[in-house]
Amino acid sequence: xxxxxxxxxxxxxxxxxxxxxxxxGQVARIAGIPRNSRQVGSxxxxxxxxxxxxxxxxxxxxxxxxxxxxxQSQSYQRTALENEGIQFNGQGRLSLTTYGWEM
DNA sequence: CTCGTGACGGTAT
DNA sequence: TATACCGCCACGA
Numbered sequence: 001x002x003x004x005x006x007x008x009x010x011x012x013x014x015x016x017x018x019x020x021x022x023x024x025g026q027v028a029r030i031a032g033i034p035r036n037s038r039q040v041g042s043x044x045x046x047x048x049x050x051x052x053x054x055x056x057x058x059x060x061x062x063x064x065x066x067x068x069x070x071x072q073s074q075s076y077q078r079t080a081l082e083n084e085g086i087q088f089n090g091q092g093r094l095s096l097t098t099y100g101w102e103m
Numbered sequence: 104c105t106c107g108t109g110a111c112g113g114t115a116t
Numbered sequence: 117t118a119t120a121c122c123g124c125c126a127c128g129a
Binding site: 023024028035036045055060061065068 | 109110111112113
């Protein structure tokens with residue numbers, strides 16, 4: 001993938017305000033690569049551990065954390081979001097009211 | 104070059 | 117609600 005797209009994807013994610021979340025699809029569209037949300041996940045996956053990119057503010061279209069494996073990162077993401085006031089329901093999904101960024 | 108894979112998403116059934 | 121496909125495309129085998 002062109003570093004161009006990678007840069008745009010990261011730039012978009014950095015625009016997500018604290019306490020709000022965006023979906024992979026939204027990030028992809030805004031970054032200029034509609035229907036290619038897989039690339040967003042791919043980029044985040046390759047982020048260096050110490051990155052200052054708020055990757056945890058990116059969730060899937062169903063409002064869930066998309067880290068099937070790695071329970072470590074999974075709980076880290078959930079905690080990070082809850083620390084920003086974002087709430088989860090009993091099914092591990094976000095309350096719809098927590099969206100608010102370009103929906 | 105071909106294939107399988109995947110932090111995804113939309114539509115159809 | 118759940119399962120099945122399909123589109124999309126970078127990446128590595």
